[in-house]
Amino acid sequence: MPDNATPFSLDGKRVWVAGHRGMVGQAVVRRLEDEPCEILTADRKTVDLRNQAEVKAWLADARPDVVILAAARVGGILANSTYPADFLYDNLMVEANIIHSSFEVGVGKLLFLGSSCIYPKFAEQPITEESLLTGPLESTNEAYAIAKIAGIKLCEAYRQQHGADFISAMPTNLYGPGDNFDLQSSHVLPALLRRTHEAKQRGDPSLVIWGSGSPRREFLHVDDCAAALVYLLQNYSAPTHVNIGFGEDISILDLARLIAGIVGFSGTIEHDLSKPDGTPRKLMSSARLQALGWKPKIGLRDGIASTYEYFVRMTDQPARGGSSLRGFAASG
Numbered sequence: 001m002p003d004n005a006t007p008f009s010l011d012g013k014r015v016w017v018a019g020h021r022g023m024v025g026q027a028v029v030r031r032l033e034d035e036p037c038e039i040l041t042a043d044r045k046t047v048d049l050r051n052q053a054e055v056k057a058w059l060a061d062a063r064p065d066v067v068i069l070a071a072a073r074v075g076g077i078l079a080n081s082t083y084p085a086d087f088l089y090d091n092l093m094v095e096a097n098i099i100h101s102s103f104e105v106g107v108g109k110l111l112f113l114g115s116s117c118i119y120p121k122f123a124e125q126p127i128t129e130e131s132l133l134t135g136p137l138e139s140t141n142e143a144y145a146i147a148k149i150a151g152i153k154l155c156e157a158y159r160q161q162h163g164a165d166f167i168s169a170m171p172t173n174l175y176g177p178g179d180n181f182d183l184q185s186s187h188v189l190p191a192l193l194r195r196t197h198e199a200k201q202r203g204d205p206s207l208v209i210w211g212s213g214s215p216r217r218e219f220l221h222v223d224d225c226a227a228a229l230v231y232l233l234q235n236y237s238a239p240t241h242v243n244i245g246f247g248e249d250i251s252i253l254d255l256a257r258l259i260a261g262i263v264g265f266s267g268t269i270e271h272d273l274s275k276p277d278g279t280p281r282k283l284m285s286s287a288r289l290q291a292l293g294w295k296p297k298i299g300l301r302d303g304i305a306s307t308y309e310y311f312v313r314m315t316d317q318p319a320r321g322g323s324s325l326r327g328f329a330a331s332g
């Protein structure tokens with residue numbers, strides 16, 4: 001069987017999960033523990049992925065058969081719009097270093113993770129893979145989106161020029177255990193879980209959400225995302241990137257109401273209109289992935305409820321000597 005044929009077996013393979021400490025990386029590691037492969041990891045102190053020499057040396061030494069590129073500078077709407085240079089530079093460097101050096105050391109299969117923000121701001125809904133580069137991007141995350149589009153194009157180019165089996169997946173907005181709960185830099189779902197929990201604890205009469213509440217987003221549990229990523233590794237080999245979505249979207253106001261119900265907060269919801277709304281709607285078509293034979297299992301209500309249990313468990317820990325909840329100590 002040629003190297004880039006499907007199905008691709010992970011049996012006995014050495015798989016490097018780049019970004020294994022992040023929300024997606026942790027979920028991918030959990031999922032790969034069910035496969036007969038060897039999982040390789042390297043933390044930021046060992047390899048700064050923006051540093052070409054460090055990435056090259058690490059890959060030349062570790063010699064993975066498979067690379068899952070789940071490392072990136074990631075953040076919500078405010079972080080993206082406040083630090084565009086960091087989001088563009090870091091992500092371009094991480095992708096370019098890992099994709100190029102993986103090719104040089106002969107990695108057999110590489111999976112690059114992009115994001116649904118690569119699509120035009122006013123793309124037709126649900127958004128198909130063909131919408132890429134058909135219109136202007138949303139300004140709040142243009143820098144990040146351009147870096148992610150460059151990553152897709154790098155994978156396509158190494159496939160076209162060198163026959164490398166490099167593929168790309170575009171997950172929708174994700175949530176779950178291991179998420180960043182920092183109120184300034186996080187995405188909406190972890191931010192609202194934390195803010196609603198704290199409002200309930202304080203007995204606040206109201207809760208503030210950013211923007212008008214009218215934008216619609218599609219949310220996928222990170223364990224479903226990890227399952228889809230491993231499925232794509234095993235069953236997909238082609239130039240076109242593949243959307244990974246949940247199949248339904250929800251307005252931010254309805255998400256806030258859903259979270260309030262799960263947390264048990266009965267106050268009112270108010271709006272901070274100084275904060276951006278971002279793209280009005282982002283519902284992807286996952287028809288290509290479904291045609292390959294994969295669909296999600298975790299419903300939004302159940303997924304949020306289990307993520308809230310995780311959050312409460314983690315926030316309990318300072319009393320017992322220190323929290324491992326990401327972004328918890330850093331914000332107010």
Ligand SMILES: NC(=O)C1=CN([C@@H]2O[C@H](COP(=O)(O)OP(=O)(O)OC[C@H]3O[C@@H](n4cnc5c(N)ncnc54)[C@H](OP(=O)(O)O)[C@@H]3O)[C@@H](O)[C@H]2O)C=CC1
Pocket residue numbers: 018019020021022023024025043044047048049050069070071072073074090094113114115116170171172173174175178179180187
């Ligand atoms: N979260 C979401 O809603 C979505 C995420 N994605 C994509 O999924 C991927 C993972 O995202 P997610 O898990 O949420 O992000 P996280 O921020 O949780 O994790 C990112 C990981 O990348 C590592 N990393 C970043 N920069 C460097 C660097 N210079 N050197 C070494 N390691 C680095 C971080 O290391 P450290 O722990 O040391 O900081 C961290 O482990 C990204 O490609 C993202 O674009 C796509 C769609 C939605």
Ligand SMILES: C[C@H]1O[C@H](OP(=O)(O)OP(=O)(O)OC[C@H]2O[C@@H](n3cnc4c(=O)[nH]c(N)nc43)[C@H](O)[C@@H]2O)[C@@H](O)[C@@H](O)C1=O
Pocket residue numbers: 075076077078080115116117141144145172173174185186187188189191192208209210211215217252275276277278279
């Ligand atoms: C995954 C994806 O994530 C980002 O794009 P986004 O979907 O716009 O991000 P978000 O989750 O931060 O916001 C979604 C919506 O929710 C509203 N909102 C309300 N209240 C809070 C709140 O408290 N925090 C945040 N962050 N948003 C809030 C907010 O105003 C917006 O209307 C990019 O990083 C992008 O690059 C990317 O790939």
